Amino acid sequence: MEYIKIFFINTAMLITLAYLANLLFKHTISRSSERTKQAAWVVMAILAGGLSTFFGYRLDDNVIFDLRFVPLIISTIAYPQPLLLILIGVGTGLMRFAFGINAAAAAGMINLSILGLICAALSLWIRRSPLSMIAKGLVVILAVNFFNAVNISIFGVIPFYEYISEIMPITFPSGMLLSILFALIARDFHLEHKRMQQIEQVNALLSEQATELQKNKIVLEERAKQLMLASQYKSEFLANMSHELRTPLNGIINLSELIAEHDDSVTREELQAYGSLIHHSGEELLLLINDILDLSKVEAGKLEIVSEEVNVSEVPALLFQQFDVIAKQRGLDFTIQLEEDLPETLVSDPQRVQQILRNLLSNAFKFTHRGGVSLTIRREQRRQGGREASWIVWEVKDTGIGIPKDKHLSIFEAFQQADGTISRQYGGTGLGLSISRDLARLIGGFITLQSQEGEGSAFSLYLPLTAQEQGIKTPI
16 A cells, blocks of 8 residues: 555656646746757656655665656657657656665666657657547556566566565556556646647737738728829829810811911911911820820830930930020020030930930929029939949939929829929929839939929939940940
């Protein structure tokens, strides 16, 4: 009966230790890495085996009977990893020497080391076996208790006959029964821990989903806002476009009707004036149609870019001829300045370069009432796209109405202007800057803006010089 009493004390101690270990694991180790968890488990299993020996039954000064192999059984079921089980077996065996270095301690060391190897082999079987965890646990408990009895009978210091006839009939069934009892209790701890983990995972998942839903809500609200603004801008664009198209069309229709119905009272000079007005209205209509076609080609990716040498001094001369007349009509100053270190030619698309500059200059004259407009061409070193490069800069500067800082980005978007009603006062569809920005990208450059409301604007077209400086003429 003394064996059973000591075994029950061992079981109670192991249950208490398991409960404390469960609390420690739940509140500290559970948040650690997997490697840390495994190391903590090995240490706790070895300490549990040592405590079981401390509370074991001393048959004499050297021989101790206990349930030190029970933590190895639980480890085999909970952590079926061969190396960990060998470490637990050897470590628990070494703990036996803490209670005295003698033949019985050596036998205990050999016994636990062999049990560690047997449990390592069983762990491989557990991974592959289709049996339930209860069936696997019973097999492990039976195997460990059986080989524990065999090892004691072979390596122990108690005479073989005495152990087989007097001790084993009591210790073997008691060890089996208490091992099963402890395994069931440990299983409840494990299931509770698993439930807690599942609850934490569900909570974390719900938190992530709530965060994701909030993000999606913000994105949807932003998209709805953008769609509303896009609808508003397109409505304004259509209203502006109808006005811009009707004006030249009405002019062409009315003037052509006057010419068709003229009598002898209409002079030749009046007919020439009518023809000139019709021609001007047709040019305005053609410009509008070209803007719309260019925008659709850019968005469809079908706008062709031609790469050839562009005379740097010839482009501003052509622009001066076109806009000098407008400047004189409006009483504005118009100057063009070329700095001295400019190259003679530039590899780009001459038609698109002139189109961009015409759009920038047209806007500058449109929104300038007094002062003037200037075009400055200079060379500049600038870091763009993570590399230092040489650029030729075409800066169009005016003393006009300026642009608020919060509109610096939006004015480059299609159908948008700094003020939705601005086209009613100044005319235009709001496509010029959007087309210019896209064309600049297609020819390898970009456009920058510096402006303050009421203080004028400065649009700068940057075109790369790298290809020319290296003597390479490649399509952009």
